[in-house]
Amino acid sequence: MTSPDTLLPIPTTTRRDWSSDQEVRWCPGCGDYSILAAVQMLMPDLEVRREDTVFVSGIGCAARFPYYMNTYGMHSIHGRAPAIATGLAMARPDLHVWVVSGDGDSLSIGGNHLIHAMRRNINLTILMFNNQIYGLTKGQYSPTSELGKVTKSTPFGSLDHPFNPLSLAIGAEASFVARTHDMDRGHMLEVFRRAHEHKGAAFVEVFQNCNVFNDGAFEGVTAKQVREEMLIPLRHGEPIRFGADARHGVMLDSQAGARVVDVAEVGEDALLVHDESRVDPSVAFLLSRLARGPSEPTPIGVFRAVERLEYGSEVNTQIAAEVDSRGPGDLAELLRSGATWDVR
Amino acid sequence: MDQLSNTVERSGASARVEHLDRVIIRFAGDSGDGMQLTGDRFTSASALFGNDLATLPDFPAEIRAPAGTLAGVSAFQVHISDHDITTPGDAPNVLVAMNPAALQNELGRLEAGGTVIVNEDAFDERNLAKAGYAANPLTDGSLEGYKVYEVPMTSLTQRSVESLGVKPRDAERSKNFFALGLVSWMYTRPVDDTIAWIEQRFSAKPQVAAANLAAFKAGHAFGETAELFDHPYEVDPAPLPAGTYTNINGNTALAWGLIAASQLSDLPLFLGSYPITPASDILHELSKHKRFGVRTLQAEDEIAGIGAAIGAAYGGHLAVTTTSGPGMALKAEAMGLAVSLELPLLVIDIQRGGPSTGLPTKTEAADLLMAFYGRHGESPLPILASHSPSSCFFVAIEAARIAIKYRTPVILLSDGYLANGTEPWRLPDVADLPDISTTFATAPNHTNDKGEEVFWPYLRDDDTLARAWALPGTPGLMHRIGGLEKEDGSGNVSYDSANHERMVQLRAEKVARIADDIPEAVVEGDVDGAELLVVGWGSTWGSIDAGANRVRARGHKIARVHLTHLNPFPRNLGDLLRRYPKLLVPEMNLGQLSRLLRAEYLVDARSVTKVRGVPFTASELEQAILDTLGGLR
Ligand code: SF4
Numbered sequence: 001m002t003s004p005d006t007l008l009p010i011p012t013t014t015r016r017d018w019s020s021d022q023e024v025r026w027c028p029g030c031g032d033y034s035i036l037a038a039v040q041m042l043m044p045d046l047e048v049r050r051e052d053t054v055f056v057s058g059i060g061c062a063a064r065f066p067y068y069m070n071t072y073g074m075h076s077i078h079g080r081a082p083a084i085a086t087g088l089a090m091a092r093p094d095l096h097v098w099v100v101s102g103d104g105d106s107l108s109i110g111g112n113h114l115i116h117a118m119r120r121n122i123n124l125t126i127l128m129f130n131n132q133i134y135g136l137t138k139g140q141y142s143p144t145s146e147l148g149k150v151t152k153s154t155p156f157g158s159l160d161h162p163f164n165p166l167s168l169a170i171g172a173e174a175s176f177v178a179r180t181h182d183m184d185r186g187h188m189l190e191v192f193r194r195a196h197e198h199k200g201a202a203f204v205e206v207f208q209n210c211n212v213f214n215d216g217a218f219e220g221v222t223a224k225q226v227r228e229e230m231l232i233p234l235r236h237g238e239p240i241r242f243g244a245d246a247r248h249g250v251m252l253d254s255q256a257g258a259r260v261v262d263v264a265e266v267g268e269d270a271l272l273v274h275d276e277s278r279v280d281p282s283v284a285f286l287l288s289r290l291a292r293g294p295s296e297p298t299p300i301g302v303f304r305a306v307e308r309l310e311y312g313s314e315v316n317t318q319i320a321a322e323v324d325s326r327g328p329g330d331l332a333e334l335l336r337s338g339a340t341w342d343v344r
Numbered sequence: 345m346d347q348l349s350n351t352v353e354r355s356g357a358s359a360r361v362e363h364l365d366r367v368i369i370r371f372a373g374d375s376g377d378g379m380q381l382t383g384d385r386f387t388s389a390s391a392l393f394g395n396d397l398a399t400l401p402d403f404p405a406e407i408r409a410p411a412g413t414l415a416g417v418s419a420f421q422v423h424i425s426d427h428d429i430t431t432p433g434d435a436p437n438v439l440v441a442m443n444p445a446a447l448q449n450e451l452g453r454l455e456a457g458g459t460v461i462v463n464e465d466a467f468d469e470r471n472l473a474k475a476g477y478a479a480n481p482l483t484d485g486s487l488e489g490y491k492v493y494e495v496p497m498t499s500l501t502q503r504s505v506e507s508l509g510v511k512p513r514d515a516e517r518s519k520n521f522f523a524l525g526l527v528s529w530m531y532t533r534p535v536d537d538t539i540a541w542i543e544q545r546f547s548a549k550p551q552v553a554a555a556n557l558a559a560f561k562a563g564h565a566f567g568e569t570a571e572l573f574d575h576p577y578e579v580d581p582a583p584l585p586a587g588t589y590t591n592i593n594g595n596t597a598l599a600w601g602l603i604a605a606s607q608l609s610d611l612p613l614f615l616g617s618y619p620i621t622p623a624s625d626i627l628h629e630l631s632k633h634k635r636f637g638v639r640t641l642q643a644e645d646e647i648a649g650i651g652a653a654i655g656a657a658y659g660g661h662l663a664v665t666t667t668s669g670p671g672m673a674l675k676a677e678a679m680g681l682a683v684s685l686e687l688p689l690l691v692i693d694i695q696r697g698g699p700s701t702g703l704p705t706k707t708e709a710a711d712l713l714m715a716f717y718g719r720h721g722e723s724p725l726p727i728l729a730s731h732s733p734s735s736c737f738f739v740a741i742e743a744a745r746i747a748i749k750y751r752t753p754v755i756l757l758s759d760g761y762l763a764n765g766t767e768p769w770r771l772p773d774v775a776d777l778p779d780i781s782t783t784f785a786t787a788p789n790h791t792n793d794k795g796e797e798v799f800w801p802y803l804r805d806d807d808t809l810a811r812a813w814a815l816p817g818t819p820g821l822m823h824r825i826g827g828l829e830k831e832d833g834s835g836n837v838s839y840d841s842a843n844h845e846r847m848v849q850l851r852a853e854k855v856a857r858i859a860d861d862i863p864e865a866v867v868e869g870d871v872d873g874a875e876l877l878v879v880g881w882g883s884t885w886g887s888i889d890a891g892a893n894r895v896r897a898r899g900h901k902i903a904r905v906h907l908t909h910l911n912p913f914p915r916n917l918g919d920l921l922r923r924y925p926k927l928l929v930p931e932m933n934l935g936q937l938s939r940l941l942r943a944e945y946l947v948d949a950r951s952v953t954k955v956r957g958v959p960f961t962a963s964e965l966e967q968a969i970l971d972t973l974g975g976l977r
Pocket of ligand 1: 032061135
């Protein structure tokens with residue numbers, strides 16, 4: 001089922017080769033365009049073939065994504081993309097399976113599938129575009145919308161406490177958790193590449209601007225002029241610092257919390273050195289909760305990247321071990337595996 | 345073991361044996377008493393002996409209801425005979441009741457004058473009260489008219505294991521093997537297989553194995569030596585067609601049928617499933633067979649079960665999801681997606697009593713209309729039903745054949761009775777099974793306006809209307825599919841209203857044309873000149889066969905037709921229905937097939953229904969047929 005030319009070198013491609021002939025139909029100015037561009041730009045650099053790549057999506061604005069990629073793809077039903085992708089990745093470990101989803105699709109109707117795909121560590125690259133609103137159904141609050149948000153379905157302000165997507169992913173045992181945003185192509189390219197290279201379920205939250213129903217939701221941290229002071233780039237093995245002249249930093253305090261500090265005050269040695277490979281998820285969890293919303297300094301980058309058994313390959317290992325030790329199954333033998341008797 | 349063999353030989357040499365052509369035995373006790381195991385073992389011994397047989401396990405939904413209560417009674421009925429039979433029998437001839445609750449619950453089923461074997465020790469005040477007896481039925485004369493054998497099974501079992509150092513409380517647990525030994529003696533069952541089975545089954549716990557063996561032997565010896573029983577009985581082997589047989593239940597047959605379909609189609613098997621009674625055993629069985637390359641996923645929920653199966657189907661696997669009614673409801677949206685994607689998929693519904701949680705361990709066949717119409721929009725898909733435990737094997741292969749050839753989800757209906765009931769199955773020759781393989785697209789199939797060679801995933805085969813199927817990994821054929829309406833041919837998203845109507849009709853036509861590719865319905869019984877045609881589907885097959893034959897034995901002419909293919913119906917069905925003056929449709933629901941037949945063929949399909957969680961008895965259907973005939977005069 002793999003390409004007959006699997007053994008041949010992977011042909012050189014350009015961004016154009018990865019774009020389908022379908023007209024892109026998001027609202028003008030939507031953040032989805034820049035995410036699509038980043039993915040299409042990244043693909044020629046990854047060591048993969050178009051025919052071995054599959055994009056699976058559910059329902060929502062983000063879910064149109066597969067139509068625009070010149071790969072295999074499935075635009076499925078609301079919330080179920082991780083389940084469908086799970087079956088595909090288990091059946092076809094030779095494929096690179098991406099899941100593209102939004103905050104409503106992933107965290108509301110499809111929450112169960114998302115957490116279980118991460119728990120099982122299925123080999124998937126999951127991009128969750130978080131715009132904190134329902135776009136396709138025209139502007140209801142989502143499970144990541146802030147308390148008090150006034151929308152069509154919450155004219156008196158939302159009473160729903162929102163999910164923190166990264167905390168949820170870390171709590172669901174995800175082996176790779178990262179965040180990026182639609183205003184920084186370079187950062188997206190780097191995070192998407194890392195997610196793709198990760199063996200197992202990689203979860204990436206992408207801050208995405210819905211300029212029609214929730215314009216500027218992340219402006220407080222992603223706008224060019226505030227970025228330096230409001231985004232905290234996580235770099236593996238380095239003390240966590242940000243701001244002009246890297247004057248701010250993050251340290252763990254005696255109350256088992258993480259907080260933003262002035263480096264001048266605490267000294268560089270007091271800062272938390274980022275270790276994405278830490279097996280224990282507690283520190284990654286603390287970092288995921290450093291900002292209570294996109295109005296406080298917010299970490300971006302890879303929070304967690306640990307190695308853990310990947311479900312699909314383990315299934316194949318079990319099958320191979322059985323076939324090795326007892327030989328391939330024989331149907332006639334199977335039918336006679338219970339007590340039998342002969343009638344003459 | 346030697347000792348017992350000797351005992352058996354002696355008994356064989358000395359005692360008078362009475363021949364029976366058939367017997368129906370019902371083992372009943374507390375859920376904790378191991379009645380299913382006892383019945384199962386008695387069945388296996390009878391199967392190996394060569395009887396024809398049919399079984400009906402009947403257990404409560406609770407894993408362990410309070411001991412001694414009516415809610416906790418678990419029963420197993422087995423019908424063994426020296427001739428061809430199709431049902432587990434109507435009224436049992438023998439009831440083995442391990443406690444008062446079992447007697448209270450089950451006595452009403454027993455034939456008039458039938459035999460009752462009770463565990464006398466269990467008839468104490470507490471147990472009698474729990475079973476709702478004001479007085480002890482063993483002493484108050486209420487069992488008059490039955491042949492009652494009071495056997496102190498608990499104390500005899502305890503005594504038999506004393507020398508093994510087993511504590512009396514643990515010893516008590518072996519009393520079902522005492523009962524098995526006793527009934528095995530009564531019906532002269534061969535014992536060596538059972539002895540070997542006990543040793544093997546409990547090999548991890550030698551003391552338990554020894555205790556069960558001692559109890560089994562004690563029960564056997566008790567039958568022979570106690571003067572209670574006059575003589576043992578014998579039911580000769582049935583003259584079954586020559587071949588190798590195994591005793592099979594529907595869920596195992598279905599699982600094996602899926603493995604066979606995988607081999608015959610040369611597609612790896614994938615099962616996405618969430619545990620649910622009475623379907624879980626298919627998941628258990630398939631999980632064992634890694635040697636066949638079977639991938640099973642115990643999904644996080646019913647929707648994920650079918651979702652993962654759809655993903656695997658897209659990847660080129662023979663994909664299956666198994667469930668029961670509540671799960672069917674949850675899978676409905678994803679089934680609609682599979683209809684729209686036009687991918688092969690098997691959706692297997694082991695029906696149980698509904699609605700909602702309903703009667704999880706009891707059988708019913710009330711999901712037929714749901715299978716037909718339980719999705720939004722026009723979303724037809726082929727539907728098949730198995731009719732006996734062993735037929736599940738062949739119906740699974742046929743369902744896979746249709747799914748693969750026509751690129752469509754297929755619903756296979758079985759039910760709780762078929763799932764757990766067993767029958768002897770003459771094993772097919774693997775070489776006789778059909779080739780159901782398919783071909784995938786490997787090259788472009790269309791030239792577009794610009795003169796480019798492209799792949800159109802929704803270009804159809806002229807005859808079958810099946811669409812082109814290209815697997816991910818195939819160079820040059822990259823394409824996207826989804827749940828939005830697609831343009832005829834190209835498969836691109838299309839909101840065009842005329843295109844939508846065309847696609848709705850194409851999908852319906854594709855399923856309708858399958859009628860050209862399935863066997864015609866076959867009438868059995870009095871094909872010519874019958875006064876009445878009984879139309880059945882699913883597990884009513886055995887009861888209809890037995891009931892109709894009883895009416896025929898009274899001199900009436902009765903024809904039968906039983907449907908495996910329910911959507912589409914066989915081409916000749918309309919003609920058949922119109923050929924006979926009267927139609928009767930027995931169903932384990934409130935008349936779902938009869939409604940479909942009326943709508944489709946404008947015929948007077950009369951309905952006889954039962955939703956009591958157990959199959960029709962032969963006499964119920966005999967009566968229903970007679971009543972319908974009576975209306976003729
Ligand atoms: S509604 Fe919002 S998210 Fe959807 S396409 Fe328009 S701008 Fe983008």
